[in-house]
Amino acid sequence: MSTAQLSFDIDALIHQAAVETAPTWDGAPLGYHEQYRTPAELDAAWKRWQFENGSFGCVPYSHMWHSDKYRRGEEISIGAHQNASFQADARCDGGRFGGPEHDHADGELPGDLMYQIICGPCRWHTISTSENAAVEAWHDHVLPGWRDLPVVPKKLAEHGGERKKLARLQTWLEEHYPAAWQAPGFPIISERSTYGTRHVPGRSPWGGYDLSDSAL
Ligand SMILES: [Zn+2]
Ligand SMILES: [Zn+2]
Numbered sequence: 001m002s003t004a005q006l007s008f009d010i011d012a013l014i015h016q017a018a019v020e021t022a023p024t025w026d027g028a029p030l031g032y033h034e035q036y037r038t039p040a041e042l043d044a045a046w047k048r049w050q051f052e053n054g055s056f057g058c059v060p061y062s063h064m065w066h067s068d069k070y071r072r073g074e075e076i077s078i079g080a081h082q083n084a085s086f087q088a089d090a091r092c093d094g095g096r097f098g099g100p101e102h103d104h105a106d107g108e109l110p111g112d113l114m115y116q117i118i119c120g121p122c123r124w125h126t127i128s129t130s131e132n133a134a135v136e137a138w139h140d141h142v143l144p145g146w147r148d149l150p151v152v153p154k155k156l157a158e159h160g161g162e163r164k165k166l167a168r169l170q171t172w173l174e175e176h177y178p179a180a181w182q183a184p185g186f187p188i189i190s191e192r193s194t195y196g197t198r199h200v201p202g203r204s205p206w207g208g209y210d211l212s213d214s215a216l
Contacts, residue, residue, distance in 0.1 A: 018051075019051065019052050022051070022052075025045075025048055027041055027044050027045050027048065028041045028042055028044070028045035028065075029045065030045055030048060030049045030052075030062070030064065031062065031063055031064060031108075032063040032064065032065075032088055032090045032108065032109055032110075032114075034127055036118075036123060036125050037065075037118075038118070038120055038123075039067070039084040039086070039118050039120055042064075042065045042066075042067070042086055042118075043067060045064065045065075046058075046062075046064055046065065046066050046067075049062045049064055053100070059089050060089050060091070060092075060093075061100060063088055063089060063090050063092065063109060064088060065086040065087070065088045065116060066086060066087060066088070067084070067085070067086055076185050076201060076202065076207065076208055076209070077184075077185050078142050078143065078183075078184070078185035078186060078208070079142075079185075080121050080122075081119050081121065081122065081141070081142040082118075082119055082120050082121060083117055083118075083119065083138055083142075083185075083201075084117065084118045084119075084120060085115070085116070085117050085134075085201070086115070086116040086117075086118070087113065087114065087115055087116070088113075088114045088116070089113055089114075090109045090110045090111060090112055090113070090114045091109070091111055091112060091113070092104060092109055092111070110129065112129045113129065114127060114128070114129060115127070115128050115129070115130065115131045115133075115134040116128075116134065117134045117135065117137070117138045119138065119141060119142070122141070124141055126138060126141070131198070131199070132197070132198065132199050132212070132214070132215065135199040135201075135209060135211070136199070136211075136215050139187060139209070139211070143181075143186070143187070146187060146189075146211075147189075147215070147216055149177065149178075149181065149187070149188070149189050150176045150177065150189070151189050151190065151191050151213045151216070152169065152172065152173070152188055152189065152190040152191060153191055154190070154191040154192070154193070156168060156169045156172050157169070157190035157191060157192075157210075166205075169205070170205060173188065173205060182206060183206060184206050184207055184208075185206060185207055185208045186204060186206045186208045187204050187208040187209040187210070187211050188204040188205070188208070188209075188210055188211065189211045189212075189213055189215070189216070190210055190211070190212065190213065191213050192212045192213060192214060196212075197212040197214040198212065199211045199212055199215070
């Protein structure tokens with residue numbers, strides 16, 4: 001046995017002992033579920049699953065809620081409301097293509113990619129197979145009436161980050177958007193082509209969503 005193999009085995013034994021002696025888990029379920037849980041509880045459960053099973057393939061094998069903060073940069077908040085976005089891969093191959101073999105009870109998994117947004121201060125959440133639908137439900141919760149916002153014309157919305165075009169967009173928004181809605185975390189609605197209808201977090205000039213007019 002090589003030294004490398006020996007140290008790998010010892011590491012595995014140490015890890016196994018750590019898992020066996022860890023306190024019994026009584027946090028959020030270590031699998032797919034649709035209970036209301038705080039973002040911190042979901043994060044803690046996600047860490048626990050990885051501690052017990054390793055992080056390789058953890059998204060498809062655990063089917064658990066995990067934060068997509070890494071894509072968004074930070075959480076969006078409007079007043080006392082917060083937007084914590086999570087995803088879960090609730091499709092299952094039962095371990096046939098790698099990963100631990102396992103089964104599910106009937107109706108336990110929706111069999112789709114799932115999206116959840118939580119407003120912690122309100123203990124409110126929404127779950128959908130559509131990321132856009134979840135984002136729209138969150139805006140319904142926080143900003144009833146958002147569908148009446150003016151739609152930013154495509155030629156202004158497609159600024160590509162250019163300074164001059166951004167300034168033009170800013171001027172247009174100042175003229176057309178309600179003053180009270182030009183505040184941190186607030187969204188804009190923009191005209192899109194058939195493709196690219198995703199609601200993009202953090203892309204409004206106020207750090208809120210750039211919502212696609214496909215929502216209207
Ligand atoms: Zn709220
Ligand atoms: Zn499964």
